[in-house]
Amino acid sequence: MEIEQKFLKPSMSVVKTSEAQSQRLVVETMQTDPMKKTFVESETAQHSSTDGPAKIVIQDMNFYYGNVQALKCVNMTVPAHKVTAFIGPSGCGKSTLLRCLNRLNDLVDGARVEGTILLDEENIYRPEVDATDLRTRVGMVFQKVNPFPKTVWQNVAYGPQLQKIRKRAILDEIVETSLQGAGLWDEVKDRLHANALGLSGGQQQRLCIARALAVNPEVLLMDEPCSALDPISTGRIEELLHTLKERLTVVIVTHNMQQAARVSDLTGFFLLGELIEFDDTKKIFTNPGDPRTEDYVTGRFG
Amino acid sequence: MKFFQRFFASGTLFIWLAGGALACSLLLIGGLLALIFINGMGYFWPKDLVQLTLKDDTRVLGEIVDTQRIPETISADFPDGQSRIQLKVGNRDVYGLDFRWVDETDIAQRSWPKDVIAFERREWGNFYGWVTAVWDGDTPLAEGRDIAWSDWYPFLEQTESIHREIHHIEHDVIGAINADMERARLNLKVLESKGEIPQDSADILEREIQQREAAYQEQIERLVGLYERLNRYRVTLVDVTGEEKTFPVGGLVKAWRPNAMTVPDKMLMYVENFWNVLTEEPREANTEGGIFPAIFGTVMMVLVMSVVVVPFGVLAAVYLKEYARQGLLTRMIRIAVNNLAGVPSIVFGVFGLGFFVYAVGGTIDQLLFSASLPNPTFGTGGMLWASLTLALMTVPVVIVATEEGLSAVPREYREGSLGLGATKFESLMRVVLPCAMPGILTGLILAVSRATGEVAPLMLTGVVKLAPALPVDGQFPFLHLDRKFMHLGFHIYDVGFQSPNVEAAKPMVYVTTLVLVLVVLLLNMTAIALRTRMRKRYAGASV
Numbered sequence: 001m002e003i004e005q006k007f008l009k010p011s012m013s014v015v016k017t018s019e020a021q022s023q024r025l026v027v028e029t030m031q032t033d034p035m036k037k038t039f040v041e042s043e044t045a046q047h048s049s050t051d052g053p054a055k056i057v058i059q060d061m062n063f064y065y066g067n068v069q070a071l072k073c074v075n076m077t078v079p080a081h082k083v084t085a086f087i088g089p090s091g092c093g094k095s096t097l098l099r100c101l102n103r104l105n106d107l108v109d110g111a112r113v114e115g116t117i118l119l120d121e122e123n124i125y126r127p128e129v130d131a132t133d134l135r136t137r138v139g140m141v142f143q144k145v146n147p148f149p150k151t152v153w154q155n156v157a158y159g160p161q162l163q164k165i166r167k168r169a170i171l172d173e174i175v176e177t178s179l180q181g182a183g184l185w186d187e188v189k190d191r192l193h194a195n196a197l198g199l200s201g202g203q204q205q206r207l208c209i210a211r212a213l214a215v216n217p218e219v220l221l222m223d224e225p226c227s228a229l230d231p232i233s234t235g236r237i238e239e240l241l242h243t244l245k246e247r248l249t250v251v252i253v254t255h256n257m258q259q260a261a262r263v264s265d266l267t268g269f270f271l272l273g274e275l276i277e278f279d280d281t282k283k284i285f286t287n288p289g290d291p292r293t294e295d296y297v298t299g300r301f302g
Numbered sequence: 303m304k305f306f307q308r309f310f311a312s313g314t315l316f317i318w319l320a321g322g323a324l325a326c327s328l329l330l331i332g333g334l335l336a337l338i339f340i341n342g343m344g345y346f347w348p349k350d351l352v353q354l355t356l357k358d359d360t361r362v363l364g365e366i367v368d369t370q371r372i373p374e375t376i377s378a379d380f381p382d383g384q385s386r387i388q389l390k391v392g393n394r395d396v397y398g399l400d401f402r403w404v405d406e407t408d409i410a411q412r413s414w415p416k417d418v419i420a421f422e423r424r425e426w427g428n429f430y431g432w433v434t435a436v437w438d439g440d441t442p443l444a445e446g447r448d449i450a451w452s453d454w455y456p457f458l459e460q461t462e463s464i465h466r467e468i469h470h471i472e473h474d475v476i477g478a479i480n481a482d483m484e485r486a487r488l489n490l491k492v493l494e495s496k497g498e499i500p501q502d503s504a505d506i507l508e509r510e511i512q513q514r515e516a517a518y519q520e521q522i523e524r525l526v527g528l529y530e531r532l533n534r535y536r537v538t539l540v541d542v543t544g545e546e547k548t549f550p551v552g553g554l555v556k557a558w559r560p561n562a563m564t565v566p567d568k569m570l571m572y573v574e575n576f577w578n579v580l581t582e583e584p585r586e587a588n589t590e591g592g593i594f595p596a597i598f599g600t601v602m603m604v605l606v607m608s609v610v611v612v613p614f615g616v617l618a619a620v621y622l623k624e625y626a627r628q629g630l631l632t633r634m635i636r637i638a639v640n641n642l643a644g645v646p647s648i649v650f651g652v653f654g655l656g657f658f659v660y661a662v663g664g665t666i667d668q669l670l671f672s673a674s675l676p677n678p679t680f681g682t683g684g685m686l687w688a689s690l691t692l693a694l695m696t697v698p699v700v701i702v703a704t705e706e707g708l709s710a711v712p713r714e715y716r717e718g719s720l721g722l723g724a725t726k727f728e729s730l731m732r733v734v735l736p737c738a739m740p741g742i743l744t745g746l747i748l749a750v751s752r753a754t755g756e757v758a759p760l761m762l763t764g765v766v767k768l769a770p771a772l773p774v775d776g777q778f779p780f781l782h783l784d785r786k787f788m789h790l791g792f793h794i795y796d797v798g799f800q801s802p803n804v805e806a807a808k809p810m811v812y813v814t815t816l817v818l819v820l821v822v823l824l825l826n827m828t829a830i831a832l833r834t835r836m837r838k839r840y841a842g843a844s845v
Contacts (some may be wrong), residue, residue: 019673104717109628138722146714149840158732180767188494208718215723 014140055080055219055249056101061115063273065108070096072273074115080267083241083250085260085281088270089296094253095143097270098221101251102138103131117220127296136163139217143224145204147196147211152179152188154209155196159215174214181247182210183240192270201232209240222252226259238263257297269293335819342816345809346575348560348568351418351430352389353542354404355411362404363418363430363542364389365587372405392420392428394803396545400427401805416562421539422555424585434546435454435538445539451559457535457551468528471595474776476521481777483514495673579813588767588797589807593814599685599765599787600754600771600821606689606783607696607753608746608803614693614747615700616735616742622701623708623788624730643698649757654691659763683764685773686783691763692756696749699763703748707741708734737840742835747826754822757791764790767796790818 018075056078063071071093078084086094086160088199103124116123124134136159147155156175167173175192184206188199196207205225207228212220226234241250241263254260260267261281268278269290277284288294295301309315349365356362368388376383386405394400421429436443436454444453453718454801490507493500532552540546558571582592626632663680671679672681680686711734719729766786773785798811 102721104721105719107716132720132723132725135721140717140721142714142718142721144712144714146712146718148715149737158719158724162722162724162728209717211722301776 018300053080054078055120056251057116057118057121058097059118060115061097061100061113061117063093063100063114064110064112065103066110070273071100072181074275076268076275076278078108078249078251079234080249081245082265083245083252083263084266084268085264086253086270087255087257087260087296088276089301090255091272092270093271093273094268095223098210098223098251098253099140101219101221102135102140104140105137106131114238136215137217137278138219138221139212139215141205141208141212141223141225142229145201145208145228146201147204147207149195149197151193152190152196152207154197156210156214163215178214179207181213181244182206183236184210200233202229202236205233205237206240209237209244213244217248219249219251222250224253224255234259257285271296271297336817338812338819341809341812345813346572346579348420348451348558348563348571348575350414351420352562353390353413353415353418354409355413356404356408357410358408361542362389362391362402363496364391364402390428390806392430393426393541393545395426396541398661400803414561415560418561419557419559420588421551424553424555427586427590427803429539429541429543429547431539433537434540435548437536437538437548439534442651445829453536454535454551455557458554458557460844461532461554462554464528464532466645468525468532471521471525471528473771477771477775478516478777479514479518479521481693483511483518484674486514487511507557576759580817584768587801587802587803588793589801589810593790593793593810593817595769596788596790596793596814597817597821598774599769600790600818601825602773603685603689603692603760603787603789604750604754604825606685607692607751610690611696611700611749612742612746615745616704618697619701619704619708620730620735623705624726624734639698639701643702645695646758647695647756648758648762650691650695651762654687654694654759654763657721658687658690663687672735683762683786684784685764685787688760688764689783690785691759692753695756695759696753699743699748699752700742703745704738704742707738710741711737739836740833740840743829745834747829747833750825750829751822755791756820757789757795760789760792765792767792767800788822790814794818 019216044184054077058074058078061071061074062069072096074093087097088094099105100113100117101119101124105113113125117125119134119138123129128295150158153175155170156178159170160174165174176185176189179188184203187203188207191198196204199207209220209225226237229237229283238259241252244250245265252260252264264281266279267281268283269276269284269288269292271292277288279289283289284293285297288297350416351363352366354362355576366387369385370388371385373383373778384405384407386403389402389404390400391397391402392400399724403815417432418430419432421431423429432447433449433454434447435445436449436457444450471692486507490504492512493504493507527733529552533550535551537547537551537554538546538548560568579592580597581594584593585591622632622635659682663682663684667679667681715733715737716729719733724732730805764786766788769786769788771782771785773782774780775782794811794814797807797814801807
């Protein structure tokens with residue numbers, strides 16, 4: 001069955017029905033508006049050619065900083081084991097949306113969310129969901145490289161230790177596999193107990209990735225992870241993304257359109273808080289459906 | 303015209319003004335420290351003794367302390383005027399005064415006799431003169447002006463160990479006996495107040511008290527024996543005017559021949575004097591001896607204060623900064639906290655006296671130490687209440703500094719920690735607070751600096767001019783926070799302005815001031831070193 005057109009941005013890919021794939025999802029739309037509280041049958045997005053099952057489904061998301069609306073009725077479906085990129089000019093809300101996915105915006109004074117975000121069919125904004133548990137499932141790598149002022153080992157073991165893993169042997173193993181997962185093991189294995197702030201910028205960012213991997217998340221959010229790095233470090237992290245997506249789902253915000261084109265399977269273009277277009281990366285960059293997307297990706301503004 | 307406009311616009315004048323202001327401050331601080339340092343350090347130097355023969359044939363012997371120009375003597379003959387010199391002549395028991403002014407015009411002759419001896423005595427200040435006789439009881443061992451140093455000095459050296467033993471018995475042994483006896487008496491009193499006394503336990507206590515009394519008598523006898531040994535050998539000293547005085551050797555602290563000493567000898571003695579002042583207890587209404595109890599009291603009070611103020615201030619700042627909803631209320635609290643830092647310290651003293659000493663201490667006495675009432679235990683000024691009062695006074699500083707430290711922790715650290723599934727509390731404990739540590743230590747440094755030098759509130763809450771015992775000793779429970787204590791700042795006031803012999807106390811004031819400055823410096827350096835280590839560990843925290 002079709003989702004009513006009015007719930008979707010006209011530019012957004014229309015979600016098609018296919019009984020075989022359909023997944024029943026409970027959608028609690030706009031809790032402020034009881035009229036819209038309906039059960040809707042939904043299913044995975046239309047990118048059937050490349051898609052796995054949906055990992056994250058965002059429905060009718062509105063986000064406010066006080067009185068300023070930062071996101072306007074965003075709907076999108078992020079498929080599992082894919083790299084999804086958010087692009088758009090500064091202030092378009094892409095980082096805000098990313099930070100909504102692990103509820104990091106909860107901490108911002110005056111922030112307000114309307115709509116639902118489903119992670120594995122469960123609304124992460126339900127009151128009974130524990131945000132700290134959620135964040136172990138949805139890890140994050142930040143724009144500003146932020147290893148803690150501790151040793152490399154302590155940085156990576158930080159997450160597991162929070163989950164009350166105390167045995168040294170287990171922690172050692174987690175540290176090793178996580179660092180290997182982030183492609184950093186060979187470079188730091190001899191200085192695991194040196195201060196992490198002594199590493200180079202690129203190494204620090206990969207350490208942050210390893211740190212996020214150590215809690216074994218299902219989704220990894222990356223907020224412009226390469227904006228402070230040189231091209232070689234950037235290249236290494238991009239390579240890493242290709243291997244990482246076999247293990248988990250990656251959502252990456254980037255200012256760099258070439259990067260989005262290189263690393264992502266799907267790309268969403270945001271403008272002034274709206275999701276203008278969301279489609280296969282190839283399509284966005286070669287044959288966008290919306291003229292504004294075209295203007296942006298061809299460098300006419302932004 | 304244009305030149306001046308350009309000149310002003312260029313800011314050259316401003317740079318000179320700013321630089322001048324800095325230079326002035328540095329000059330003032332440097333001058334202050336130099337004054338304290340020179341006067342304080344000069345005290346320990348064994349000065350030469352000069353013998354003056356005046357024109358009227360009287361002779362004066364002493365250390366030159368000061369030289370002054372006499373203003374009204376400026377005339378055609380003496381365009382610069384004449385001077386007078388101040389001598390420390392000592393021998394207070396002979397002359398009545400330790401200091402004497404001599405006009406330079408009256409001096410016929412100056413000499414520096416090599417064999418003159420300076421004695422430091424337990425009473426009456428220094429004696430300058432010569433030994434003319436040595437006595438064992440009433441039998442003379444040696445007589446005459448040519449007595450050798452070795453004829454009597456060994457007796458003086460022996461007295462040191464006797465004095466140490468006396469001190470040990472008086473403070474430690476008898477102190478312990480008294481403490482035990484007091485405890486037994488209190489137990490007895492508690493039993494009595496309950497009405498019916500089980501006869502056997504009362505007997506046990508009575509017997510215990512009697513035993514202690516016997517032990518006390520035994521110690522007293524030991525003391526009498528020791529004092530007899532102290533007084534066995536006596537020396538007869540003669541001063542420059544020929545006046546003779548006979549003392550037991552035990553009444554002398556040390557003797558030296560300043561005019562015969564070489565510079566290395568004097569340096570050695572200088573260090574020794576300095577060390578003695580730092581480690582000994584005061585004598586003669588605090589004007590002689592050392593200042594150890596005051597140093598100990600100051601440092602300990604600051605430590606107790608730090609132990610209270612840091613957790614308290616940090617917790618308050620954490621709530622205000624991290625948990626409280628930011629708004630009008632928190633703004634008002636911040637203003638109030640900042641204003642609290644500006645409240646005069648005597649106000650805190652009055653509060654400490656009224657609240658801590660009388661209200662809290664009085665209640666504690668009622669509840670826990672009712673047996674010893676009406677003698678107060680905590681219901682009077684003491685180390686604990688003074689420390690708490692100072693903690694209250696300095697807590698705003700710690701709150702403000704901690705808040706600043708917390709603000710300086712990059713948001714990325716908090717988010718990074720939260721993003722890994724830490725709760726706010728876990729992030730705070732494991733990432734944010736460690737990173738804010740340098741800020742917290744800055745607060746501690748400021749608090750310590752302010753508290754160390756504070757005197758006014760202490761005078762109301764527990765400082766005394768002479769404390770009978772240190773707040774830490776060998777008697778259970780070892781730490782006596784209810785005791786009154788001595789403090790360097792108060793010591794300065796007391797020695798400088800409350801002492802009967804102000805002139806003699808002057809060097810002591812400078813020494814105490816110097817030590818106070820050094821203690822502040824030492825405490826601050828410790829905290830600063832700690833902060834530097836923290837900073838190094840979190841270096842590059844703002845990548």
